[in-house]
Amino acid sequence: MIEPMEFYERLKEAYGEPLWWSEDPMVILVESILVQQSKWTRVRQTVLDEPRLIQPEVLLAMDQETLAELIRPAGFHQAKSRTIQALMEWYKTYDFAPRSVSVRALPVIRRELLAIRGIGEETADVILVYAFGQPSFIIDAYTRRLLTRLGLDLKTDRAIRHYFESALPRDYQLYGSLHWLILEHCIQRCRTKPDCPGCPLRIDCRFGRKETLNS
DNA sequence: AGCCAGGGTCTAA
C-alpha cells in the first residue's frame, strides 16, 4: 500500500515541479465554480478572456442574466452565475483580502463556503487551498479514481481525507501541489493515453472505460 | 448520436 508522501514523490518525479492554479484569488473563486462538471477549454471560452471583468464589484454590479450569458459555455450557467454572485457577496465580508485570515479560521471559512448554494466540499477546499492558503485537502473525481486503481479501499471521502491529512504535513502548498500533480497526471497523460504506458504510479487508470466492480 | 466532463442539490427509501 502506497503512502501519501510516496504518492506525491512519484508524481513529482514524473512531471516535475508542480504548477499552481493561480496567484490571483479572484481567478480561483471564479474558475472553481466554472470548472464544476466542465472542462478547461470551456472555462476559457467565458468571462476569463476579459480580465477586467474578473473583479468583485464588476461581477456584483451586473445582473444575473448578463453574467449567465457570459459564462454560458461552461454549462449550468444559471446556477453558476447565481453561485458566483453569492460568493462575491461573501468575499466582500473578508474585504477581498483572503490571505489576511489566520489558520485557526479554517473550519469557520469552510462552513461559510458550504452554506453558499452551489458550493460543495470540493469547491470549498479548492478555495481554501488556492485562494486562502489553508490546508484542507481537495478530493475530486480523479483522486478517488486513482486511489481505487491503486487498490486502496477508501470508500468515503472522509476516509480519503484522513488518508492524506494524517500522513502529510499540514501545508497548503503541498496540498495544492499534489492536487495539481493529480490533474497533470490524469488530464495531460491518462486521458490522452488510456493505456498509460510507463505510468509513474504503475496503475491502469481506465479512462474512457466504464468503472466495473471487481476489476 | 451518444457519451462525458475536476460538481452540487434535492428527493426518496
Place this chain on the structure above:
DNA sequence: TTAGACCATGGC
C-alpha cells in the same frame, strides 16, 4: 446515509 435524477454546454 446513500442512490439516482436533474442541472447545460460543446467536443469528440
